[in-house]
Amino acid sequence: MxxxxxxxxxxxxxxxxxxxxxxxxxxxxxxxxxxxxxxxxxxxxxxxxxxxxxxxxxxxxxxxxxxxxxxxxxxxxxxxxxLAPPPADRGDYYRWLFFAAGPLEQAIITRALGIEVAAEKRAMVGFGTYDEAVGTLEDWLKSHDFVAAGRFTAADVYVGSHVMWGLRFGSLPTLPAFEAYAARLAERPAAQSAKAADEALIAEMQAAASAS
The missing domain is CATH 3.40.30.10 (Glutaredoxin)
Structure with a gap:
């Protein structure tokens, strides 16, 4: 079924x-x-x-x-x-969920593509500059273990994935606030089981490609 x-x-x-x-x-x-x-x-x-x-x-x-x-x-x-705060307490939850989906990801991708936004055009791109977007998230995580409600929520799955990926592949700087946040999230059993499932599939795909 x-x-x-x-x-x-x-x-x-x-x-x-x-x-x-x-x-x-x-x-x-x-x-x-x-x-x-x-x-x-x-x-x-x-x-x-x-x-x-x-x-x-x-x-x-x-x-x-x-x-x-x-x-x-x-x-x-x-x-x-x-996995979500009560509706009346979702300000930070929505804020950071969509900050990561918008300004943060735009800043990271723009930088990865080697695109330099001219100073007079920064108001058009939403994120301003890479340093501003990264610094905004860093400042928040310096004083918050999780992005909203003082505990783990679905927003941490999304924001945390960006941070963990960024630290691993160098698209985000290795700042203490990011490293501490990523370490907290990596302890979650669901994060570990999901990662293990995907890594096993990647290994299978790589083995199949090598054999072909």
Missing amino acids: AAELTLYTNPMSRGQIARWMVHETGVPHDVVLLDYGTTMKAAEYRAINPMGKVPAIVHRRQVVTECAAICAYLADVVPDRD
């Missing part, structure tokens, strides 16, 4: 964020692995996500794409896991 939740992903993608969030919920789920350029671009999957990108989830016929949206959605539909 099919599970009520299906995760469409590739282990070498932002699908790692969605898998972590799914593991945090504890909801039984199916996983559909997609390949870049083939099944990810096929009509069957484009009917779910016309962008032909992962991750996506289908939960009780409800399609959700975009990692931040997946995190927020799953927190709401599995309330017993307490």
